[in-house]
Amino acid sequence: MRVKVKIICQECGERFILSGKKEQGKIETGFKQCLCDNQQHFEIEEHYF
Numbered sequence: 354m355r356v357k358v359k360i361i362c363q364e365c366g367e368r369f370i371l372s373g374k375k376e377q378g379k380i381e382t383g384f385k386q387c388l389c390d391n392q393q394h395f396e397i398e399e400h401y402f
């Protein structure tokens with residue numbers, strides 16, 4: 354299943370729009386970290402199409 358993911362960094366507010374795929378309940382986008390080095394604190398919105 355393809356999914357578009359909006360990731361908002363909770364530390365600096367940067368937003369990223371990525372497309373990925375969802376397999377077995379886990380979203381795979383390849384996203385690793387924000388530009389500010391934050392790797393854990395994100396707000397994530399999933400959009401299916």
Ligand SMILES: [Zn+2]
Nearest residue numbers: 362365387389
């Ligand atoms: Zn950030």
